[in-house]
Amino acid sequence: MLGRTYDTQVCSAARALEVIGERWSLLIVRDALFAGATRFADFQRLGIATNVLTKRLDSLVDSGILERRSSTDHPDRAGYVVTQKGLDLAPVIITLTQWGDRWAAPDGPPILYRHAGCGGAIAEQTTCDSCGQVTDLAQIHVVHGPGMTGSPS
C-alpha cells in the first residue's frame, strides 16, 4: 500500500485525513452535526450509493466519530449519533465552508452557521496567542513539536 495512504506522514493533518479523508465521510459528519441526520435513510439524502454509504458509516463508527444507537422501545430512533471526536470536526467543516463561500459560491453562502441562543454568526478565526488575530496567513510557519519522530514530512 506504499504511497496509497498517509500513514507514513508524521503530521496531524495527514493523520486526520487518514481518518476522515475518504470521499463522503466529512459530508456524512456534516449532516450528522448540522442537519439532524441520524438514520441510514437520512444520510441517503446525500445521494451516495447504498454500499458506499454503509462502508463510510461503518468506518466512522470504527474510528469513534459516530456511535450506533439502538432502541428496542423506539426502533424509529435507532441510528447514529456523533461522539465528541465527531463534534470536534465541526471547525474543519466550518473552515471548509468558509473557503468554499469565498472561492466557490458565486450566489453567496448557501448555508450560514449560527450560535444557538444568541443567534450570532459563527466563524473560524486564525489567532495568535501572543498578538491576537492573524490577518496575513502567509505569516504562519511551522516548527517541530514533541510528537515529531522519524523523518519530517
Add this chain to the structure above:
Amino acid sequence: MLGRTYDTQVCSAARALEVIGERWSLLIVRDALFAGATRFADFQRLGIATNVLTKRLDSLVDSGILERRSSTDHPDRAGYVVTQKGLDLAPVIITLTQWGDRWAAPDGPPILYRHAGCGGAIAEQTTCDSCGQVTDLAQIHVVHGPGMTGSPS
C-alpha cells in the same frame, strides 16, 4: 457520474471538497504553504506515485490554488507557488491539524504553527460575532443563506 462527485450538493463545504478533496491534494498544499515546497522534487517527499503527483499538481493549477512559475534565467527556481486561493486553505489545514493533534497524536503534536515575528502559537478558534468564543460546538446550527438554491443538502 451521479453520486460520485459532490457537485449536486448546495453547500460550500461540499464544493470545497470537490476542489481539494482528492487524496493528497491538501497535503500538497500543506507542503507548499508550510514546508517551502515549490519544485516537483520537493513534493515527491510526500511519497506519492509520480503520475498521481503530476495529476494533482495539474489539478491544483487548474483550480487556481497553485500557479506555475517558470524562470528562464534561474531554471532551478521554476516550480509552483501558492495563490491567495491556496493561502486561504491554511485554516482548513490548521483545523485538521488541531483535530489530529487531539485525536490521532499519542506522542503529542508533531508540528506546531507559529506566528512569524512574535513567535506566538497559532490556532483556529470558533467564534460568535454576538457573544465571543464558542465553547460548546454542539451549540452551532445552520440556516439557509443567500446562495441556497435548489434542494437543500
